[in-house]
Ligand SMILES: *[C@@H]1O[C@H](CO)[C@@H](O)[C@H](O)[C@H]1NC(C)=O
Ligand SMILES: *[C@@H]1O[C@H](CO)[C@@H](O)[C@H](O)[C@H]1NC(C)=O
Ligand SMILES: *[C@@H]1O[C@H](CO)[C@@H](O)[C@H](O)[C@H]1NC(C)=O
Ligand SMILES: *[C@@H]1O[C@H](CO)[C@@H](O)[C@H](O)[C@H]1NC(C)=O
Ligand SMILES: *[C@@H]1O[C@H](CO)[C@@H](O)[C@H](O)[C@H]1NC(C)=O
Ligand SMILES: *[C@@H]1O[C@H](CO)[C@@H](O)[C@H](O)[C@H]1NC(C)=O
């Protein structure tokens with residue numbers, strides 16, 4: 001019923017234009033000439049494939065990067081490289097990430113984030129059952145915007161366009177959707193501009209063990225969901241964690257990982273009072289109260305950091321399989337640690353426990369950290385961006401933006417419920433979002 005309505009809406013739109021082919025519509029759009037050139041010049045097989053889709057049978061939504069998006073290309077990891085190498089296979093994969101089966105328009109989306117499979121399925125690029133996902137939400141405002149969420153927290157906006165074509169709908173986006181990177185690359189660079197949300201401690205802890213089974217699994221298993229405690233959560237229980245026998249540390253870490261064979265658990269999958277079976281074997285209990293989701297006693301701070309083989313959510317506490325019954329106290333912003341704590345007065349996210357074990361770790365150079373601002377919208381150094389985004393062996397410590405951050409200030413940060421609290425990393429900072437910034 002709902003689907004029928006959707007198609008009718010689009011068909012109404014289409015009725016005005018007569019059903020034009022994708023190529024015809026693309027070549028009539030002034031802001032899509034670069035995309036059109038790439039598709040017709042180099043990816044004609046993909047175009048042929050897309051042209052075979054039919055509005056009534058198997059419609060698609062094409063996220064079409066504008067000329068402006070092409071102009072900012074070289075700064076973006078993966079994409080910039082593929083373009084400068086003129087690597088047709090990679091370019092095709094990148095473009096496949098921009099095609100979503102189904103109609104995703106201002107008529108079908110609402111204010112809840114949803115995650116849709118794309119045509120990107122190449123396993124060396126992504127490993128999510130059914131194709132790598134793109135998040136989408138209809139953001140109220142004047143005019144209302146559709147926002148697409150991709151790798152590295154990148155958001156691409158479109159002002160309610162819904163350009164119809166014979167096989168579905170085109171949404172012109174102002175920045176490329178970035179195919180999510182592997183776990184290590186994402187965790188090592190996530191939130192360089194905001195140490196309070198860095199997760200290099202979790203990443204380092206995974207690599208601190210002599211047992212390579214967990215690192216391998218996080219690299220190559222499909223559909224993983226990782227609940228990564230923020231660095232400050234590790235700092236709070238530093239003493240307890242660093243003195244654990246390796247078996248117990250491994251248990252704790254794998255208690256933060258949820259495997260699946262039906263796709264990752266995105267924020268749109270969260271439900272109150274459900275259990276998630278972890279890699280460690282015991283369950284995590286998810287609950288919803290006071291406008292937040294919790295896992296056992298940990299509050300979920302940031303949702304939906306897409307990675308090549310799944311998704312990461314950031315939590316404010318280390319959880320333990322020895323405290324599966326720990327309950328949240330929704331009245332307080334931060335949750336009481338479940339392990340013995342050592343005091344934290346001034347917190348330097350770069351020096352959080354285990355960060356020296358991050359793959360490719362090199363000690364920080366202080367000049368670099370000083371240049372970042374937590375207001376990522378104001379960061380504009382093109383050179384800095386290129387450096388930060390092209391290095392996958394980046395140092396954990398140079399990644400953190402603020403040289404030191406107090407626990408109270410990070411803890412009192414206000415987060416909204418469903419993933420609007422992305423304080424963007426450097427990748428998005430470099431001008432990917434032109435005029436489409438949402439401060440929620
Ligand atoms: C085309 O792009 C320009 C800026 O690059 C923008 O001002 C204009 O609104 C865009 N037109 C459409 C139809 O999106
Ligand atoms: C990229 O490669 C294609 C062939 O694969 C070629 O037609 C095109 O001219 C090349 N583009 C550039 C900018 O070198
Ligand atoms: C992924 O595999 C395709 C062939 O299936 C190849 O063309 C492409 O270069 C590979 N990409 C990477 C990142 O290895
Ligand atoms: C948005 O739509 C989905 C299904 O399409 C529905 O489950 C959800 O409740 C809707 N959310 C809102 C806020 O209307
Ligand atoms: C290594 O880790 C895996 C899974 O995390 C576990 O099953 C295995 O027993 C561990 N091996 C050792 C020697 O600790
Ligand atoms: C996992 O992948 C990263 C690069 O993404 C690499 O540095 C690391 O060595 C890999 N780890 C294992 C155990 O394969």
Ligand SMILES: *[C@@H]1O[C@H](CO)[C@@H](O)[C@H](O)[C@H]1NC(C)=O
Nearest residue numbers: 123124125127219220221222
């Ligand atoms: C993708 O996931 C499957 C299932 O977990 C695994 O067997 C495969 O090795 C993974 N592929 C890559 C390239 O990581």
Ligand SMILES: *[C@@H]1O[C@H](CO)[C@@H](O)[C@H](O)[C@H]1NC(C)=O
Nearest residue numbers: 247248249251252320321322
């Ligand atoms: C859980 O408790 C048992 C028994 O006290 C202990 O041996 C084990 O190390 C603990 N595991 C963790 C992850 O703390």
Ligand SMILES: *[C@@H]1O[C@H](CO)[C@@H](O)[C@H](O)[C@H]1NC(C)=O
Nearest residue numbers: 260262263264265266268269
């Ligand atoms: C998440 O929700 C989607 C859409 O309802 C569903 O297909 C998928 O199986 C769910 N994932 C998990 C892990 O339950």
Ligand SMILES: *[C@@H]1O[C@H](CO)[C@@H](O)[C@H](O)[C@H]1NC(C)=O
Nearest residue numbers: 271272273274287288289290
């Ligand atoms: C969540 O589930 C618990 C346990 O079933 C219930 O007591 C509570 O009212 C539920 N909360 C909401 C917001 O539905």
Ligand SMILES: *[C@@H]1O[C@H](CO)[C@@H](O)[C@H](O)[C@H]1NC(C)=O
Nearest residue numbers: 274275276277281282283284
């Ligand atoms: C985990 O939860 C499932 C239900 O989701 C239940 O069947 C299972 O017994 C639980 N496992 C443990 C170890 O409590």
Ligand SMILES: *[C@@H]1O[C@H](CO)[C@@H](O)[C@H](O)[C@H]1NC(C)=O
Nearest residue numbers: 348350351364366397403404
């Ligand atoms: C934070 O820690 C890093 C890495 O240990 C160090 O290089 C940096 O100087 C520290 N910053 C402050 C302000 O102490």
